[in-house]
Amino acid sequence: MINSPFLRRPTSVRRVMGEVLLALLPALAVYVWLFGIGVLVQVLIASTAALVAEWVMLTILGKPRALFLGDLSALVSAVLIGLAFPPIAPWWLVFTATVLAIVIAKHLYGGLGQNPFNPAMVAYALMIVSFPALMSQWPGSGQLDAATQLGLIFGSDRVVDAITSxxxxxxxxxxxxxxxxxxxxxxxxxxxxxxxxxxxxxxxxxxxxxxxxxxxxxxxxxxxxxxxxxxxxxxxxxxxxxxxxxxxxxxxxxxxxxxxxxxxxxxxxxxxxxxxxxxxxxxxxxxxxxxxxxxxxxxxxxxxxxxxxxxxxxxxxxxxxxxxxxxxxxxx
Incomplete structure (x- = not known):
């Protein structure tokens, strides 16, 4: 028989963010199935930018880097940005948006727990206002192979009107x-x-x-x-x-x-x-x-x-x- 007292395990930021990342995996899998590996590439670009920006800001602010980098909050923002942006968006667009989200929307307000705005939505809003054409270039389902998507993400040729919808x-x-x-x-x-x-x-x-x-x-x-x-x-x-x-x-x-x-x-x-x-x-x-x-x-x-x-x-x-x-x- 289970008796009182009933104590709950303490909830850490790392656990909460880890659960959110797990919950996003089905959507990420469906995105890849529909649009190809471009989505994964965008998530990797955003994750890299988020971790680099987080490390730089923590160093400047004199905060423990291992503790805050390990809470996974930057990765959650990065994955949300990667899913919200078009799979064939140029790499610099996703990278810049993620850096702005971490530096301006998060750390300039005091870091995790102090930011009044959702960092991922700040990044999305800034980019769709600044680059509306690039943010509207979504490929049709199953239209582009991996090589074409990588070329559009890292290349300079952006003539995509015929292959976007x-x-x-x-x-x-x-x-x-x-x-x-x-x-x-x-x-x-x-x-x-x-x-x-x-x-x-x-x-x-x-x-x-x-x-x-x-x-x-x-x-x-x-x-x-x-x-x-x-x-x-x-x-x-x-x-x-x-x-x-x-x-x-x-x-x-x-x-x-x-x-x-x-x-x-x-x-x-x-x-x-x-x-x-x-x-x-x-x-x-x-x-x-x-x-x-x-x-x-x-x-x-x-x-x-x-x-x-x-x-x-x-x-x-x-x-x-x-x-x-x-x-x-x-x-x-």
Whole structure:
């Protein structure tokens, strides 16, 4: 018979980050299956840049390098950047983005635990604003062999219009700009599958599997994923029911872009995200609303990165207003 007291093992940063890396492996495998080894190359470039930038900053700041390099937090940011960037993006784009994420978004604010913004989303936002053409060059599923991908990543010839295709969200946005176009007619295109983009549905399922693993391991709680996906689905469902010719279905929004990546791996960042139970619900709901608004009327097809950064600004106020009363004290 098991008797009390029940003691929990202390949770280390290394263990949490290691579990997150394990949860990202299914998505990484599906990316390689769909797009080829370019994704692995981008993850390796980002990981190298992250570790080098982390080592340099720790040396400058006089912090113990072995301790902080071993917590795996830099590698988590690197893998997220590698998955978010196009598989054939030039190497310097991924390298520069990762260095900026580690140096500016992380260490200039005091290092792990002090950064108000998610480093991976800072990198993505900076690059998509600065180099929108390069950030939109996604190859079609199974179109490019390994040698071609390596040549595009490390070479100088970037004439890729004939071998790249729009992401599902971008294809929907572009299609709706046509005269007399409707969502139903656009979604009949070859870029779309049953729920979202053709092939991208498998990536979304992989993120979902990784997210459920994190929930089962109690690395994250249910509040942010449920609130984000629930509000995103609810808002898009209302718009779709009101005008199905102009607005996409709720399942398309949930299964496309970075919705599931954001719900389980980005917004759940314990440093830049809300920390109280009610705060997590408000934080995720606000991010879902901003994501839908940016996707529908903004200048970029996917809004998860910008929505995350905008809601990161609100975290101090959200946490302050949603703190539960201290045990034994009345709430003023």
């Amino acid at each position: 729009a992401t599902p969200l971008d294809a929907l946005r572009t299609g709706l700009h046509g005269a007399g176009a409707s969502v139903a007619s656009v979604l009949k295109g070859h870029a779309f599958g049953v729920l979202g983009g053709r092939g991208w549905e498998w990536i979304s399922l992989a993120y979902l599997a990784g997210g459920l693993y994190l929930l089962a391991r109690r690395i994250i709680t249910w509040h942010i994923p449920v609130a984000f996906l629930g509000v995103l689905a609810a808002i898009s469902a209302i718009a779709w029911l009101a005008n199905p010719q102009s607005f996409a279905t709720p399942w398309f929004h949930v299964a496309s872009g970075g919705a599931l990546l954001g719900a389980f791996f980005i917004l759940t960042d314990p440093v830049s995200g809300a920390t109280t139970p009610r705060g997590k619900l408000l934080f995720a709901a606000g991010a879902a609303l901003m994501t839908w608004i940016i996707r529908t009327w903004g200048a970029y097809p996917d809004g998860v990165a910008f929505a995350t950064l905008l809601m990161n600004l609100c975290v101090p106020l959200i946490d302050m207003k949603t703190q539960p009363p201290v045990f034994g004290h009345k709430k003023s």
